[in-house]
Amino acid sequence: MTPLADRLHATIRQDVQSMHAYAVQPSAGLIKLDAMENPFTLPPDLQRALGERLAAVELNRYPGTRQDDLKGALAAYAELPAGCALMLGNGSDELIDLLSVACWRPGATILAPLPGFVMYQLSAQLRGLNFVGVQLTADFALDVPAMLAAVAEHRPALTYLAYPNNPTANLWDEADVQAVVEAVREQNGFVVIDEAYQPFASRTWMPKLADQPHVMVLRTLSKFGLAGVRLGYLCGAAPLIAEVDKVRPPYNVGSLNVEAAxxxxxxxxxYARQAAVLREQRERLQAELATLPGVHAFPSEANMILVRVPESQRAFDGMKARGVLVKHIAGLHPLLANCLRLTVGTPEQNDRMMQALKESL
Structure with missing residues (x-):
């Protein structure tokens, strides 16, 4: 019998063997402000009502027409333009993967700015597409000339633009995004505007879909307040969504997820009330961070703030020792040197986070 290590080496793809699995930081006993989650739970009366609702779901049956009910409700919530449709995913991560499956052809390329959401590159790699990253400017703006040059050279099948961006939290200039959208149109590719943080942003690309059939808007209910439900949705011209939907696994979104959504x-x-509180707290944190010597907080239109500190590892370790878990992202990209990503929490959590940061600098 071949030893398991030899069998793995001979059978599992070499690039997979070289990868690291996505790591989730242990958070037991800590104030968890590392994953851009909504920190609020439902009031007790809504918790009871949700529990009764979920208890009545027929778990012995595959998900059925309630998926169509949810798509209708999401279309109304998102104000989906006429002529557009949407499809559901088990989180937006699955939809990113399905887009890679649908657009795979020999030599096909996915393009995205860097630093950006890691799943764009990971999905491309795992599905056998090329990935091209274009570095942002030093202040995390789109480098439009570099983006246009990359589009012209690589003719990407998919170009991802996170709006706002993760992990930098900024909302790129609308004219800059439009320039990239137009360049991709001329090269017969598609653009995905990833609006994961839409509840906290001042702008959305959704109304433009009616006039831009090569553009899709990707959203998730995770930042809305349902990170544990794992539900995303992809919007675009109805014929385009119909093609992508062909590669969706049957029953990919469970009945409990649908009913909870x-x-x-x-x-x-x-949830709108909660988002309003988080936006207010974001501005409060920005004002407090601006008073700390040696700390630079970048503009944010998400439920997180990117901060550069003198010694990020020391600050991260110090905050964790004081019971507050944030995200240390300095190693993700050279532009993120000495950077931490702070999730906006409840007022009380933010008090603890700021105190821990001040004591850890």
Whole structure:
């Protein structure tokens, strides 16, 4: 019998063997402000109502027409333009993967700015597409000339533009994004505007879909307040979504996920209230961070703030020792040197986070 190590070496793809699995930081006993989650739970009356709703779901059946009900509710919530459709995913991560599957051809390329969301590159790699990253400017703006040159050279099948961007949290200039959108149109590719942080942003690309059939908008309910539900949706011209939908696994979104999402949309006022609090807290944190010597907080239109500190590893370790977990991202890209990513939490959590940061600098 071949030893397992030899069998793995002979059978598992070499690039997979060289990868590291996505790591989730242990957070037991810590204030968890590392993953851009909504820190609020539902009020007790809504928790009870949701529990009763989920208890009535027929778990012995495959997901059925309630998926169509959810798509209708999401279309209304997102104000989906006429002539457009949407499809559901098990989180936006699955939809990114399905786009890679749908667009694979020999030599096909995916393009995205860097630093950016890691799943764009990972999906391209795992699905056998080329990935081209274009570095942002020093202040994390789109480098439009570099983006246009990359589009012309590589003619990408898919170009991802996170709006706002992760992990930098900034919302790129609308004219800069439009320039890239137009360049991709001329090269017969598609653009995905990733609006994962839409509840906290001042602008959306959604209304433009009616006039830009080569553009799709990707969203998730994770930042809305349902990170544990794992539900994303992809919007675009109906014929385009119909093609991508062909590679979607049947029953990819479970009945409990669908019902929980419908419940959340029906009670959207509570999630809107939570988002308003988080936007207010974001501005409060920005003002406080501006007073700290040696700390630079970058502009944010998400529920996170990117900060550069004198010694990021020391600050991260110090905050963790004081019971606050944030994200140390200095190693993800050279532009992120000495950077931490702070999730905006409840007012009380933010008090603890700021105190821990001050004591850890």
């Amino acid at each position: 419908l419940f959340a949309l029906e009670n959207g006022y509570e």
